[in-house]
Amino acid sequence: MKQSFRGPELRIARWAFGARSVASNHPRAALLAALLAALAAPTLTACRNPDAGAQPAQDTTAAPREKPVVRFGKVVTRSLPQTLDISGTLVADETSEVATQVAGSVVRVAIDVGSRVKKGEPLVVLDASNVALQSQSANAAVAQARAKLALKPGESPKGIDPDQVPEVRAAKQSMELAKAEAERVKQLYDQGAVPQSTWDAARTQAQNAAAQYDAAVNGIRATVASLTSAQAQAGLASKAVADSTVRAPFDGAVAEKRISVGEFAGPGRVVAVVVRDNPLRLRIDVPEADIASIEVGKPVNVSVAAFPGRTFPGVVKRIGASLKESSRTLPVEAEFDNSDGKLRPGLFAQGQLTLTGESRKAILVPEQAIGSSGSSARVFVKSGDRVTEKLVKTGRKIDGLVEVVGPLSEGEEVAIDKVDELADGIEVATAQ
Structure with missing residues (x-):
């Protein structure tokens, strides 16, 4: 069979043939020609069979992907009250910056951020030594004045x-005797x-x-004033003692703590912020x-x-009395039990405010969808054996259903599981 050589094969063949021709005329070259022919043989073989050393091809055909098994739920319609979409920030029912009313060094801080407090519970305690001494002195003066007036316990001046x-009674008796004696002497005179x-x-x-009696009466009146x-x-001293303990103004929680033990607090120093969160x-x-x-x-x-x-x-x-001129909106307040x-x-x-007026038809789907x-x-x-993705806007949640606005119709079926695994147009199998 005739062989056809091209490119490298042709060059190698010519070189081997020339070597054999030289060997025929020169015996010493015979050995060299044989070696060259042996070396050329595998090269020629490789040139004639370019795929001789290649590995067998891999079968890259992938196994068919399994269809996801999906459960479906119905799209339904219901008559729902009209609503208004709303949004805003929740705020405390009351917020109080609790401040001191007397001066003093802080000896105890009974709260921290987040502490729950009841009305009247101590928040911060100040050193009350000075005001306690003032209270004792004032109470002693009261006791002295009451004794001078001969007041019984609980009796008011x-x-x-x-x-x-x-x-005064003794001074009056002396005055009456002196007057009687003067009248008798006057008659004798x-x-x-x-x-x-x-x-x-x-x-x-x-x-x-008579002058002594008047002085005694005036003295009693002065004593009453002093009392x-x-x-x-x-009372002021007693209040100062009580005010040395700063107390919670209402039930709530501590939003901020603004003082520590050892600090000196003057009157009006804010020591904590308390919020009523329910x-x-x-x-x-x-x-x-x-x-x-x-x-x-309205809900x-x-x-x-x-x-x-x-x-x-x-x-x-609560509903505001007037609209805001800048936004043409009416301020309304809602309360939430907490x-x-x-x-x-x-x-x-974010949510919905129910309005008055006739109900309207709404489209609802299961929450899982x-x-x-x-x-x-x-x-x-x-859609047949496939699913079609549709974007919607969600609204109210009612009995496990969600109100939606979008291209849906009553009676259609929507996937209610493996939603995150699905994509538009993929084939699915319906769960039995």
């Missing part, structure tokens, strides 16, 4: 009769039985006794076009990012 005070000097002495003594002042001082308030700005549909007592439902999938119910409590303490002031809430596609919600609708 108001409307006291000075003549009932022993000191008029009869000429006693000299002028005796009458003058009796008259002077009666005048002195009133001492009682006021004692109930919580939500400020809602209602557009002008919807204000006629707002009523106190409000919101959700927060901290508790995905959970709805918190509330109710409209007995379980799950919500926190400052959380951003809602998936996510970036920032949008999506569902997968059954």
Whole structure:
């Protein structure tokens, strides 16, 4: 069989043939020609069979992918009350910057951030040594004045009769005796039985006794005034002692602690911020076009990012008196029960406010059917043996269903499991 050589094969063949020709004329070259022919043989073989050293090809045909088995649920419609989409920040029902009313060094701090407190519980305690001494001094002055007035325990100095005070009563008796004696001497003087000097002495003594009585009465009145002042001082001192313990103004939680043990606090120093976090308030700005549909007592439902999938119910409590000129919106406040303490002031809430008026038809799908596609919600609708992805906007959650707005119709079937594994147009098998 005739062989055809090309390229490298031709060059090698020519070189081997030339070597054999030389060997025929030169015996010494015979051995060299044989070696060259042996070396050329595998090269020629490789050139003639380029696939001789190749490995057998791998079978790259992939096994067919199994269809995901998916359960489906029905798209339904219901009549639902009209709602308004709302959003806002939850705030505390009350916030108090609790401050000191007296000066003193801090000897104890009974709270920290997040502490739950009851109304009247101690927050911060100041050194009360000085005000306690002032209170003792004022109480001693009160006791002294009451003793001088001969007041019984619990008896008030108001409307006291000075003549009932022993000191005044004695002065009055002396005055009456001196007056009686002066009248008797006057009669004797008029009869000429006693000299002028005796009458003058009796008259002077009666005048002195009357002056002493008046002084005693005025002294009692001054003592009553002193008692009133001492009682006021004692009250202030007692209040200062009580105010040295800063107490919670209402039930709530500590949002901030602003003082530590050893610091000196002057009057008006804020030591803590306490918030009443039950109930919580939500400020809602209602557009002008919807204000006629707002009523106190209407339900409000919101959700927060901290508790995905959970709805918190509330109710409209207050409606503003006038609209904001800048935004043409009416401020409305809703309240939310927070007995379980799950919500926190400052959380951003989104939800719906129920309006007055006729109900409207709404499309709902099972909660499990809602998936996510970036920032949008999506569902997968059954279409033969495939599923079609449709983007929707979600709304209220009712009895395991979610209100949606999108290209869906009642009676269609949507995937309710493996939603995150599905893609638009893929084949699926229906779970039996």
